Amino acid sequence: MTHIYTKKVLAHFKHPHNMGRIAKPDGVGRVGNPKCGDVMWLYLKIGKNKQGKEIIKDVKFETFGCVAAIATSSMITDLVKGKTIEYALGVTKEKIVKGLGGLPPIKIHCSLLATDALHEAIYNYLKKQGLRVPAQLAKTHERIVKETKVAERIGEHLGEHLH
Amino acid sequence: MTHIYTKKVLAHFKHPHNMGRIAKPDGVGRVGNPKCGDVMWLYLKIGKNKQGKEIIKDVKFETFGCVAAIATSSMITDLVKGKTIEYALGVTKEKIVKGLGGLPPIKIHCSLLATDALHEAIYNYLKKQGLRVPAQLAKTHERIVKETKVAERIGEHLGEHLH
């Protein structure tokens, strides 16, 4: 049966992976989608691998949004858990969409929400640690801050503050 | 079942009354419908009733036309056979339509063809006998002659001449 969503999307939606929050996160990314009002929070716990490289030891998410928003949230945590920060920064929205077996065209923007949340969480970690923020990431951060005003407004109305 | 034609129309069409020609008619009416190209010829045999009034002793028709044209032809012969000329001249197209239980609006013109043919046949009879033609009948005749040009053209193409 052809569904608007693929089987993989529906599976992630039904049983989202890494859902919830991390008590004392090393980095948090809080983003809102200005287009449809979805909101995603992403928590990181950072560790080191055998080569001494920083890796994402744990990752969790909370999402207010549609099926695609929840599925892409779940998907991105799968894609980056245990991976290096460098690798995580390289995960594109195309990769998420591919991992889910596709998304309806109008829902593609949801996958951007997921990469944005991840980038914000990494930015937040690097800043807190006083580490160097790659130029590309800094630029992404600026764009998101601008766009997140919308999400912030939503958060207020829902009785929470994003930052 | 609702048919575009009433049961009576279909019955007349299936078994037309007084179909054919009269060998030596006292009057002949030959008319064509300029609107749809139907043609009707009507033959009269005139006699006298007990009161000495002229009556239509026999009447027959030949029609080239649609179901309604044939049914109205048949109907008018029923309505005037055995009746006085005076009575026959008073038979309206409304009476024919009523006698048939109604006609589709677009077919009403067919009933005019029938009264026209009858009037022409009576006119033809009166003229041949040198009798007085009522003013109304003369007017009807004039209109028909004008209109019949179309029918005449048809008759020619079909290889016959109407007059």
Next chain:
Amino acid sequence: MTIYLDNAATTAVDPRVLKAMQPYFSKHFGNASSLHGFGQRARAALEDAREKVAALIDSKPEEIIFTSGGTESNNLAIKGLAWAHPNKKHIIISAIEHHAVMEPCEWLRKHGYDITVLPVDSYGLVDPKAVERAIRPDTLMVSIMHANNEIGTIEPIERIGAICRAKDVFFHTDAVQSFGKIPIDVDAMHIDLLSASSHKIHGPKGVGCLYVRKGISLVPLAHGGGHERGLRSGTENVAGIVGFGEAAAIAKKEMAADAKRLTALRDRLIKETLKIQDSWLNGHPRQRLPGNANFGFRYIEGEALVLQLDMHGIAVSTGSACSSKSLEPSHVLLALGLRHEEAHGSLRVSLGKFNTRADIDALLKVLPQTVERLREISPFKRKYK
């Protein structure tokens, strides 16, 4: 088994309707324009259906024009009237009209028409006085729906109709949701044009009608062989129209009893659902369609709720942005004054004649936990705990 509670979207064809249609596919399959027996039988079936549909709104059969559905009917009413009366270029609608009224008007706007969109109150009601104030010398028509498809609010169309009649302005109503559900009398309500759709009343999809008051001229959308008094050309969908007629006849007989029963079910559903924390009812508490309930749930999103319920075997719908083809949330909910994020978490439950109390109970059993579960995923959950 799956429970269907989305009867405002479409309905199952009533088995009695399907039975009435069956002979018209492969047996009495004639073209209603044909002269022979096959054709004449088809024509008779058409005219019989026309009478049944007319009877449901107290119109004359010849005032019913069969179309392919509610959308076409609305388009024909609005564009057809506009083309036929090009001297008047102002149209009044409400802010909660269906897209099938909104979009034709938007298109006309691009072609020089002035469209007044009247606001609604927080229940979704149009103020008849506002209609009266909006009418101008160049007003062609007022188009206000009879009942809203999302929130079920029933508009005061008899008053609006009376105003239009007094002001000599055409009055069209999109009655797609109310037709066959609540009484309609085109004369008493001063309706000039009315749209209805078969698939909302347990008839087949792809059929509808436009009531056109005698004497009103329209320009057709579909020119051709001159079917349906020249207002809608195209070989008539005989089986579909027969089904529509049968559905209308059944509605006429069973409407009152169904409405009573569904209203009771609906009110029970509303009472129980509102026990869920941070929930509310959209639309009018009483002046609403018997089968319609529309809820808001704070902190969650409608599409996700619909899919979760679907996984529990319950079919419902939402006016959420993310469920539709656009990214905008329901213009109806926004027009009620709801904020973007409040409109986000809406749930429409629409009952039909085949729903029972057991269906409502099944929904009520899973709804609280489903809402709860989605709130678990949400970053906003801490607020309400």
Next chain:
Amino acid sequence: MTIYLDNAATTAVDPRVLKAMQPYFSKHFGNASSLHGFGQRARAALEDAREKVAALIDSKPEEIIFTSGGTESNNLAIKGLAWAHPNKKHIIISAIEHHAVMEPCEWLRKHGYDITVLPVDSYGLVDPKAVERAIRPDTLMVSIMHANNEIGTIEPIERIGAICRAKDVFFHTDAVQSFGKIPIDVDAMHIDLLSASSHKIHGPKGVGCLYVRKGISLVPLAHGGGHERGLRSGTENVAGIVGFGEAAAIAKKEMAADAKRLTALRDRLIKETLKIQDSWLNGHPRQRLPGNANFGFRYIEGEALVLQLDMHGIAVSTGSACSSKSLEPSHVLLALGLRHEEAHGSLRVSLGKFNTRADIDALLKVLPQTVERLREISPFKRKYK
């Protein structure tokens, strides 16, 4: 039993088609826009049907827009293209187009369009060179039918299409009569827009499609919820579309064999019928639809002939003036050069896949005496005796 020989008017739904449709009335009855299982199942069925229809004309599925029938498809093609490209105001059609092409063009003519109506030869053929000569810098489109509904003549559309492509003019073809009967390849034939209708190929009435070549923009007739890529709003007639798809799939499989068999039957019918005195064949002797035969009989009138044959249990049709809603005889027959009174006595016999040799024999048995009988009533009979 009645014998149906009027398949150009409409056809019986194939039992296999009806079977495919059945589950979509009361079981899989969802609205294809709905998110839940009912909706998604309906959507899947729609897309499956779209593939089947596309396969019949070698197009991509996404180039198929489902409509309510051939008339709507023609209107959408012509008006939709005109509205979307308002800078070009010249349209070329033939003199034998169906009313569903003629009338939209007539309407556009009233709104400032220039319509060139190309003549046909005595067989009903359009001269591609005449098309080429008629194209001007302001020509928007050429609309020439693939096969004529009355006389069955098949037009040289691949040549016309090539000319349009070379001259950068849109080419629309009304393929309502040819779709599923003879091969169509939209690329090889350079077709930009193509109209088809389900009820002519043993599918249900009330469904059709417009093929729209990728990249061509149209303005919809029906604005609303944005169904069918925004080109045709309105809840999709799922059961009907499923039926259309199934009919298309069957046509693809059986077209070649049916065409061969029907051509043989048709040629036998023609040969035998022309033995009747003062009769002739209308249309092209070979370049015609497999199932179409159209005769002229001097001295008699078509409607009367149709009703007489109906009384003998045989359903056929005529292009006679008196059978239609207007008083004009068939514009197609007049365009062939027939005189008014010659056009009067036409008889169309159109065969479908369910016809057998026995049906033809039954017609041939009663036709001579029926013609004879009507000639008896006619005042012109003495001429031919």
